Amino acid sequence: MGSRSFDKIQHFRRFTINVESTNDPANLSPQKVGTFQLFGDSLSKFNEDCVNTLSENNDLPKTEIFFMWKAPPPGSGCVTFRAMVLEDEHHWYADDGALSKTFCEQTERDVKFDAEDCCACDEAKYTMIFEGIWSNRTHPKDFPFSLWLTHFSDVIGASHERNFSFWGEGQYATEGFRSLAEWGSVRLMETELRAKSRYLRTIIKAAGLWYPNVNTNTTTTFKTDRRHNLISVASMFGKFFYNYLVYGKNNLNKTIY
Structure with missing residues (x-):
């Protein structure tokens, strides 16, 4: 979602979102990181070049995109979502701040x-x-x-x-x-x-x-x-x-x- 103020909403044209195992990034199996599902808003598609990755379906200006994700089986450990957004030909952002987020399953001990x-x-x-x-x-x-x-x-x-x-x-x-x-x-x-x-x-x-x-x-x-x-x-x-x-x-x- 682009940042929002009272009189301005930030737009972006391109993006990628991928998920990886926090402790074992080389393991790309859905049994380790889960699977993406498209939300049906026609703004996203599965990336043809990278596994476990979504990207834009067109380069029209966007204010937000949605997706669904099915978690891996219990015991799979933590996963990290990483995003990259391109605002225009001079401004793009990747990984930092809110563009990277780690999730861990709740255990009985927790x-x-x-x-x-x-x-x-x-x-x-x-x-x-x-x-x-x-x-x-x-x-x-x-x-x-x-x-x-x-x-x-x-x-x-x-x-x-x-x-x-x-x-x-x-x-x-x-x-x-x-x-x-x-x-x-x-x-x-x-x-x-x-x-x-x-x-x-x-x-x-x-x-x-x-x-x-x-x-x-x-x-x-x-x-x-x-x-x-x-x-x-x-x-x-x-x-x-x-x-x-x-x-x-x-x-x-x-x-x-």
Whole structure:
């Protein structure tokens, strides 16, 4: 994905993405590094010259590309994805920064360590205060003139265990999260969370903040325990047709007693 700012989206014309074994780069077997799958957007194709590699299907300007990848069998070790992008004939980038990323499988030892990372013996009850600080003083650039349309939607989230998430950068949003981000509605999001109740301790809900009370606060309470010691919450803030999403995740391991 090209970098994005308020008034500019970075485009690129060509790219390659390959995956290799982190500890044994010479081993190109799918049993060691997994396999790519095309997403079907007609922007990508399998590279004819390199194995385990995707490249562009044409040199038209692009802002983002998608692909799927099937992980290798357990015990295969870590894999590293590497990308190269060509912006134009004078600018290209490879490997550095976010263009290189290593993934390792989670082992039983990792899961056991995570579960024991929190040392609480009983459940704890918290009060969460969501405070709106969005104003023409804190964010003067392009602040909307229609003040009566500014608002934060209802807050929705949950206290949950470590191996649960309802949103992640680069992941496809669920219909519930999309409804929250685009319309500020938490109904579908709450339904999706309740469907995952085996991972949750408490569903967290708080009333939204609407003009003229955008810069006040809203509160709610929730419970955590040794297993469910993380919280994730989200709220959309909007100004007429333009909506934004505020997302937070907090680890409560060090604050439960």
